[in-house]
Amino acid sequence: MNKFMDMLSDKILPIATILGNNKYLSVLRDAFMLSFPLTMFGSLIVVFNNLPFWSDSLKVTFGELFGNGQSATMSMMTVFVSLGIGYYMAQAEEIEESIFSAVVSLAAFLVLTPFFFDVLDADGKISVTATGALSLDRLGAKGMFLGIIVSFLAAKLFIYLTKKGFVIKMPDSVPPAVSKSFSALIPAIGTLLIFLILNAIVDGIFNTNLHDVIYNLIQKPLTGLGTSLPATVISIFFVQFLWFFGLHGQVIVNSVFEPFWQTNMLDNAQLTQQGGEALAQHGHIVTKSFMDTFTVGLGGSGATLIVVLMMATIMKNKQYKEVGRFALAPGVFNVNEPVIFGLPIVMNASIFIPWLLAPIVSVIIAYIGFASGLVPLTTGAQVPWTMPIFVSGFLATNSIMGSILQLVQVIVIGLIWLPFLKMVDRNDVNSL
Template sequence: MDKVMYFLEKYLLPIAEKLGQSKYLNVLRDSFMLSFPLTIFGSIFIVIANLPFLNLLMSNDKLAILKGALAPAAESSMLMMTVFVVMGIGYYLTSSYNIEGIFGSAIGVSAFFLVTPLQNGGISLDRLGAKGMFVGMLVGFASAEIYRRAVQKGWTIKMPDSVPPAVAKSFSALVPGFVTLAVFLIVRIIFSLTPFENIHDFIFVVIQTPMVKLGGGLIATIIAIILIQLLWFFGLHGQTIVNSVLDPVWNTLSLQNLEAYQAGKELPNIITKQFIETYTVGLGGTGMTIAVVFALLFVVKSRQLKELGKLAGPSAIFNVNEPITFGLPIVMNPLVFVPWLLAPIVVVIFTYIMMAVGLAPIPTGVIVPWTVPVFFSGVLATNSVMGGVLQIINCFIVFIIWLPFLKVLDRKALELEAKPQEEDLDLEL
């Protein structure tokens, strides 16, 4: 155990700390969060349009009219997520260099549309969603870097002080913006001369499809969960670090499911962003510790642990588990290392199998806020009560795995609580 800890501290933690401090990964994380309120808007109306009992309340014709009326909510938000991510990358990355972020954002979106092919005089919606995600990220980062370098080299038009600030800033962005967009116009022309015809299809075939297949597999997911748990064990925010790397893959998988769900097709992916959040993080926080809170409240005998359970209970309902992580504690506590690492792995494998064989529904791609309580989040993510039932079963699995270790902690806590009483009796004698 000591050798394992030494290896992790020496080799894993430095890499994790560097990833956590990476400007590009932090920008990518913030960019996905930019789209969060918009995707929640679309998710709510998708859930409303697909409530399982609607077909009992209205005819098929009226149901089709309702779905048609609510469809633009998703089309203008969730199915255009790539556009919002590009906007965020352009804004946050440009701003990180102390350059006007709004111009970096606008130029990034323009560059993305510039390399996006037209179909029947318009842009296909899938290019703005799952299929265009990796192109959007690459274009967002590249355009922001080209733009900021042009600005920093002084390729700007400086206006007299008497000119209004808004006008002066626009002229200042003119040359850098022109240079940036010219680069992407050249990129579009070059790819039009290849068999792929455009950069979207090139990235989709050569980069995105292999990465999504790899990231959507069970083995890759288990590795990601292990890394999240290990980083948290050492006091680092595992989700922030790991998600910043894998969110592009998981969100792309979610969008593919959502597009299929909207079209009434079979859902293609088990592993999605909702699978990760609803069946790992969503079960009372990282490590699925809502089951641990339940055990502290109703199983252990130690006064200290029971009080911790009472303190952690309200936040655990909304999937916040810092009271357990730092109060039990889990961080740097070898007594709980095994259940902390093992329980999420077992639950992920069990959940994957249940969905693969059809005993549990696959997440539809609808965005569910991570603070939605257990059972309800599973229902919303899958549009099925069985999604919530699966979460309850998962909590029971975590409870069983943790129980022997919690009993050890309970016994040690009881021994410590009994010591002061023994010392008091000795003094009285």
């Protein structure tokens, strides 16, 4: 067992370290976190507008009255992610005025965005084309991948021109705000001009736009692949595996999968506005809400709430009991570092199997619950990962079935862990 663990660590940990320290993944993670408060606000509106005990007419009324809370936040998430990428990329490259990189990145994305959209009639045919207007879906889920790609490219180009000295230096007597604006002038014009020419080529020669090209060729296939059951199981495996060696698996893995989960979450939020039937027919199972609520939401990475509860109640070893009691309160809010380092789970080969196996089995159960229709799909509301179990399941799905699914998951996780905890407890008690 030890030789096998050493072999895995030698092969995988160097790759995980590279991913964890990757500048671009760190920037992307920080950009998503920049939008987190806005997403949470929009999520609260989604939950309120679609509470299961509202009548259909009341849901429509609330949607008309409070729908802007979602439209101005969650539905425009690509705007905030683009700003964040430009800002944090400039910070990573030690550019003094990062805000200019942020607005240039956003402007580059908008340059490539069509300022028109088709309005469809009841039969799905184009009834009119609205011009001089932006389609909200291009600023949200549908434009997410283009926004990420363009923002990185625009930020890198802006930073390159700035570092190469293509700046206008003003006398010291000029107010700082004016001087900084002139310093950013040439890099901003140069960057945006390239994207404007690119848009003209794609539009004029190929009679299309990069939004549709990226969405159909890259985003749609990759999102489907990245949020499939096998991909989800792989992501959970690496979260658990990396944590076993003391690396923050959640941070490393989320940096790779976050765009897929966020995109699906935004899609579900838009479908929720159209009604429960649209969500049930066209919604996604694996979303950011799904991952936060039905994996981390069961007690933190590894879903260890039931583990610390069993440690505090049924284990005989006093040390394990104390660790369980100490870890129970933070575990309720899905913070489980006390048990990860207190049991310990890190580098403890005797519990490697349940640590790895239980979350994988749990997420498969959750996936089947949604795929079978027993549990309604997540509405697109992003429930905070610190929300206690059962409450989070209800809020994510607007259904008590979400809470019941969490209960089933917890029971299964407990059954997987129980024999291993008894074995560890018996061995340590006998050694006293």
